[in-house]
Amino acid sequence: MPDCLENPAVVVAEDRPQGVVREVNRLARAARILPGMRYAAALALCADLRAGVVEARDETLAALELAELLRQFSPRVEPSSEEPGVFWLDTAGLGLLWPDVRVWARAVADALRLAQMRAAVVVGHARFATYAVARHFQGVHVIETVERQADLVDRVHLASLGAALGLPPAARDALAMLGIHTLGQFLALPAEGLRERHGEPAWSLHQRARDRVAEPLRPVLPAAPLELARDIAPPDDQRDRLLFVAKGLLVELLRRVADQRQSVAALHLRLELERPHRDRKRDDPGYREAAPVVETAVRAAEPTLYEPQWLDLLRIRLDATRLPARAERMTLRAETQPATASQLRLWQLLAEAGGLTRRDLAKGAEALAQLRAAFGDEAVVVASLQPCHLPEAQVRLHPAHALPSPRPPEPVPELPLVRRLRSAPLRMPTRPKHEPDGWLLGDWRMGAVVRLWGPFRRSGGWWVRQVQRDYHYALTERGDLLWVFYDEVRRLWFQAGEVG
Numbered sequence: 446m447p448d449c450l451e452n453p454a455v456v457v458a459e460d461r462p463q464g465v466v467r468e469v470n471r472l473a474r475a476a477r478i479l480p481g482m483r484y485a486a487a488l489a490l491c492a493d494l495r496a497g498v499v500e501a502r503d504e505t506l507a508a509l510e511l512a513e514l515l516r517q518f519s520p521r522v523e524p525s526s527e528e529p530g531v532f533w534l535d536t537a538g539l540g541l542l543w544p545d546v547r548v549w550a551r552a553v554a555d556a557l558r559l560a561q562m563r564a565a566v567v568v569g570h571a572r573f574a575t576y577a578v579a580r581h582f583q584g585v586h587v588i589e590t591v592e593r594q595a596d597l598v599d600r601v602h603l604a605s606l607g608a609a610l611g612l613p614p615a616a617r618d619a620l621a622m623l624g625i626h627t628l629g630q631f632l633a634l635p636a637e638g639l640r641e642r643h644g645e646p647a648w649s650l651h652q653r654a655r656d657r658v659a660e661p662l663r664p665v666l667p668a669a670p671l672e673l674a675r676d677i678a679p680p681d682d683q684r685d686r687l688l689f690v691a692k693g694l695l696v697e698l699l700r701r702v703a704d705q706r707q708s709v710a711a712l713h714l715r716l717e718l719e720r721p722h723r724d725r726k727r728d729d730p731g732y733r734e735a736a737p738v739v740e741t742a743v744r745a746a747e748p749t750l751y752e753p754q755w756l757d758l759l760r761i762r763l764d765a766t767r768l769p770a771r772a773e774r775m776t777l778r779a780e781t782q783p784a785t786a787s788q789l790r791l792w793q794l795l796a797e798a799g800g801l802t803r804r805d806l807a808k809g810a811e812a813l814a815q816l817r818a819a820f821g822d823e824a825v826v827v828a829s830l831q832p833c834h835l836p837e838a839q840v841r842l843h844p845a846h847a848l849p850s851p852r853p854p855e856p857v858p859e860l861p862l863v864r865r866l867r868s869a870p871l872r873m874p875t876r877p878k879h880e881p882d883g884w885l886l887g888d889w890r891m892g893a894v895v896r897l898w899g900p901f902r903r904s905g906g907w908w909v910r911q912v913q914r915d916y917h918y919a920l921t922e923r924g925d926l927l928w929v930f931y932d933e934v935r936r937l938w939f940q941a942g943e944v945g
Contacts, residue, residue: 452472452493452494452495453469453470453472453473453475453476453478453491453493453494453495454469454470454472454473454494454495454496454497455467455468455469455470455473455478455484455487455494455495455496456468456469456496456497456498456499457484457496457497457498458498459498460484460496460497460498461484462483462484462485462488463483463484463485464483464484464498465481465482465483465484466478466479466480466481466482466483466484466487467480467499467608468480468607471583473487473491473494474604474605476490476491476494477490478490478491478494479604479614479617479618480604480607480608480614481608481613481614481615481617481618482614484496502783502785504529505783506782506783507529507530508524508529508530511524511530511532511560511562512524512532512665512667513667514556514557514560515532515534515553516667517556518534518539518549518552518553518556519534519535519536519539520535520664521534521535521662521664522534522535522664522665523662523663523664523665524665525609525610527609527610528607528609528610531576531579531607531610533572533575533576533662534553535662535664536549536568546568546587547585547587549568550566550568550585550586550587551566551585553566554566554584554585564579565578565579565580565582565583565584565585565586566579566584566585566586567579567582567585567586567588568586568587568588569586569588569594570588570591570594571594571656572660572662573610573653573654573656573660574588574594574595574597574598574654574656575588576610577598577601577605577606577628577654578594578597578598578601580601580605580606580607580611581600581601581602581605582597598628598629598654599627599628599629599632600627600628600629601627601628602626602627602628603617603620603621603625603626603627603628603631604617604621604626606650610650610653611650612646612647612650613644613646616643616644616646616647619643620643620647628654631650631651631654632651632654632655634651636648636651636652636655639651670778671698671701671702671705671707671778671779671781672698672713672776672777672778672779673694673697673698673776673777674694674774674775674776674777675690675693675694675774675775676773676774677690677772677773677774677775678773679771680718680719680770680771680772680773681771681772682768682770682771682772684760684763684764687716687763687772687775688756688759688760688763690775691714691756691759691763691775691777692756694775694777695712695752695755695756695759695777696752698777698779699750699752699755699779702750702779702781703750703784703789705781706783706784706789707781707782707783707784708748708749708750708781708782708783708784708785708788709745709748709749709750709755709779709780709781710744710745710748710780710781710782711742711743711744711745711779711780712742712743712744712755712758712759712777712778712779712780713740713741713742713777713778713779713780714740714741714742714743714759714762714775714776714777715738715739715740715775715776715777715778716738716739716740716768716772716774716775716776717737717738717772717773717774717775717776718737718738718739718768718769718770718771718772718773719770719771719772719773720737720770737769737770739766739768739772741762741766743755743758743759743761743762745758748781748782748784748788749788750784750788750789809847809848810846810847810848813825813845813846813847813848817844822844823844825844825845826842826843826844826845827842827843827844827845828840828841828842828843829841829843835903835905835912835914836866836903836916836941840866864928864942864943864944865942865943865944865945866941866942867940867941867942870930870939870940870941871939871940872937872938872939873886873887873929873938873939873940874886874887874938875937875938876938883895883922884919886919886921886927886929886940890923891921891922891923891925892921892922892923893921893922894919894920894921895920895921895922896919896920897917897918897919897920898917898918898919899915899916899917899918900915900916900917900931901915901916901917902914902915902916903916903930911934912934913932913933913934914930914931914932914933915930915931915933916928916929916930916941917929917930917931918944925943926943926944926945927940927942927943927944928940928941928942928943928944929941
């Protein structure tokens with residue numbers, strides 16, 4: 446609210462007397478209100494105090510908006526992951542655009558003021574020093590020398606620092622009772638003594654303030670626009686067919702948006718139209734006029750990942766859009782906002798139920814019924830593993846009446862070999878005792894067996910019919926890998942299948 450800028454104001458974790466104060470402005474700090482206090486204690490110090498709760502989603506949206514504004518002045522912008530509202534910018538390489546760094550700093554401050562934001566802009570020589578000066582002093586500061594920077598840092602009050610990058614409220618209050626109020630007084634204390642008496646956060650702040658912790662700039666690059674495009678061949682202007690193309694783009698686009706933990710606030714549709722055939726200029730190599738374009742957008746009542754809702758809005762918009770020519774290319778772009786936990790959970794449930802996949806399970810069941818009607822019930826089967834000792838009995842075929850829900854396969858380092866079984870073992874020639882040309886398995890085009898792995902013995906069936914087999918893998922000269930076995934009871938060789 447605008448009156449919060451001109452009055453003492455705080456951000457509280459929750460709107461109740463015992464809510465913890467998270468942030469304070471300078472006027473509230475002048476009234477001795479500090480982060481970590483209870484809201485009731487802060488009201489006792491200042492009756493005119495303004496307070497409000499800032500949701501995490503609103504903070505994220507404001508940070509994204511501010512980062513986009515700051516990228517106009519530097520391509521390398523790092524938003525703080527610990528303290529919202531803190532940004533570091535890289536000024537290296539901007540000398541040709543901004544010969545004077547003071548002009549650059551004032552331009553950043555003016556842009557923030559036009560966006561109705563109050564900020565301190567500091568240009569310095571160290572990462573933490575610029576942060577500390579910005580938290581304590583107002584306006585624009587261009588620090589010329591390291592000595593001037595050290596002087597400003599020494600004057601920064603510990604209470605001016607944020608709870609994330611500064612001191613926890615308990616450690617800050619304990620030091621205040623000892624008369625330690627500024628960073629200069631804090632840095633005069635021994636580091637190991639601080640660690641022993643006030644914990645790791647106090648020691649970490651001491652190291653950062655002394656520039657003993659190297660923290661390189663970690664800029665966050667803007668995300669690429671979430672958009673997909675597809676050529677329409679042949680060009681078309683019929684609404685149902687265009688909606689079919691849009692649905693294919695929408696499904697993939699929503700999947701990408703959800704992967705980035707975002708939700709869609711608006712969809713922008715762009716249709717590139719073909720030129721009329723009477724336009725003879727298009728055959729001229731020097732003619733480079735852009736194709737005519739129709740652009741439109743739809744916006745939901747609130748950001749959502751629900752595909753049917755977006756598809757219905759696109760259908761209504763296509764019905765109301767008149768195309769002067771047939772469309773030959775479609776582009777769909779998503780305008781996103783951070784998704785809530787409930788939206789992502791709903792997306793996950795719908796995806797697991799098959800509601801957001803391209804496979805229509807009901808239509809698949811209808812197709813299976815038509816196949817069974819045409820070719821018999823045995824034409825559509827599914828395999829299941831059985832606990833049997835013989836390989837050909839370990840797979841049983843059952844009639845398939847419905848398609849299972851799609852599940853992505855587990856990633857494997859390499860593709861496995863597939864063993865294909867024959868419905869009945871194929872008898873092979875008896876293996877001779879002397880093989881001058883090698884062992885031929887019946888098909889001369891395979892060549893002779895060059896290597897044999899085995900035997901792998903399987904036996905059983907004594908309760909019905911005795912079975913005793915020695916299985917081998919046989920590699921032929923042509924490269925065929927066959928699965929063969931020797932039947933000890935019948936003293937014959939058989940081919941059970943092949944591996945590929």
